[in-house]
Amino acid sequence: MKFTVLGSGAMGYRYGVLLQEAGNDVEFVDAWKPNVEAVRKQNGVFVSRDHENKQLVPIKMFYPEEYTGNPDVWVVFTKQMQLESLLQQMAPKFNDNQYVLTCMNGMGHVEKLLNYFKPEKLIAGTALVATVLNGPGDVDFIGARGAGTMNLANYTEKPDEMTHKIVTELKKAQFNPTLTTNFLGTLMAKVVFNSVVNTLCTLFEITMGEFASYPGADELSRQLINEAYDVCERANITMINSRQEELDSVNYVSKVANPLHYPSMYQDMSHNRPTEVDYINGYLVELGRKYRYEASTHAFLTHLVHLAEHTRHH
Template sequence: MILMEFAMIGAGAMGLRYGILLQEAGNDVTFIDTWQPHIDKIREQGGVYVSRDHQDRHLTPIKLETPETYHGDPDILIFFTKQMQLAGFLERCEHFFNDKQYAFTCMNGMGHIEKLQQYFADDKIIAGTALIATVLNGPGDVDFMGKRGAGKMNMANLTEKPDEMTHRLFDELQKAQMNPTLTTNFKGTLMTKVIFNSVINTLCTLFEIQMGEFGNFEKAYDLGRQLIDEAYDICERAGITLVSTRDEEMTALDINTRIDMPLHYPSMYQDMIHDRPTEVDYINGYIADLGRQYHYEAKTHLFLTNLVHLSEYHHENQRREREAAEKKATQTA
């Protein structure tokens, strides 16, 4: 018996994890993506190879479409794209949207809600945050980090008024062992995760280290506390009530880095090493911009944002040098 019908917009690491676990829980899930090498590999091998902590690699069949070839009418559309890709996905998928569908997302950073509001009514938007680690090894190959049932997530309605569909989604996420918590604090729920990512994602990316290496560093507490205090000061000025205290946020950082996911490289790091733009402007940059609105200069967040962009610039120069060297070698041969 099919419980709910989902369209997973974005079949990257997190899209695959949410979609496959919802599929295994008995739901009808169609994945929609635009990365052609990924699409080609999945179709060639008849599904996605799924591992858990680098072990038990097995092929999982999935239904995959592009925005142009999908014509379904799902109960809920789940968005898991990069922030800078969302506008393009929405434009290409608009032809199958209608006013009965719900939009749900646990994307990193901030900026996506305003884009979803251009296509969906406020009472049809549910958003959340995920403390769940997943790695896309390459086209058609994903690794779920942590034991089955590891990780947790928060979710909230934009209207902060949960309805029947919200509770149905919550139940299916619970069956899929995503460990959801339903809150009625929309902005505070999202911002709490943004602040978490502003420490872990950014610092691990800059130094190209796993989360455990950061967590075990003697001065990790001081580094994290400086960033968290800036962000919490800003949220207090903006009237945003976060879902955890400063000390609770520090405890979450400690547990996630040293105990739950010490071997994980954050998604920003994965983007950096693959020469893709990072989402730092939607994380540390967003915090800095919010601070300016309330006459608070988040100097540490702004400094880290610029450092990440410098690192992106360096990686781009290295990529161009490699390509030039490879081209010259080919011509010489």
């Protein structure tokens, strides 16, 4: 199958490289010049696993304006803030036969993608896979091979033959995919997860394991999870996990799967890039307000992240 990765950062590299290793034809598109130039200069991307065994993996990388390929599936992994401009640039290359798969953090991307792709061709999900971009053309896969999991669902909640083929390739690439027929519940499970771990680890500049080792971590997590689930109930979103299962997921990933991992929001903050907090905690706040519910802890945390961004820039 032919895949084209749109937005070749940490997760774009992870999906693209592993799909390529599983025998697919994969190309990469990115707008970040240092990244594209590094890949061209070294003839590939350097891939490590848990900071070890760094090796060069040959890949094909293009700027948006020069890309002419026609993939079966676009794999979209850019940052929420950059998505619209990238889609506008790529619009002439999209056609009605192509599928789009995305596991981006936060919410807001689905509505943008639906402006370019048919609803029945959109598959979105969540990736519990830790990856770090060390720098241009240099990525580190965190966790043993096959350690992560992912959930995905069709926008229409009606899996077709092509969806099952995509899931088969993701299985071969060891992403451990679970196909659901609950679109919003699947996406919101990761938003809620990120609204706890990403935000708190970023504010205190700590790893997930350091967060989980705090004796009051469960109480903090529970307060944020309960508020988020209250919002989802009012919005008639059926979650794929119970509140307790969501807490268990936070604990498992933080204590067992990726205790040494700094979440992507921390990586953005530490490099003075804008964070995606408005698409995570901020999204829950806005959704709650639609239903006259104030997710006040999430609102407070959104402000704290913006305050941290503001003070770093002054």
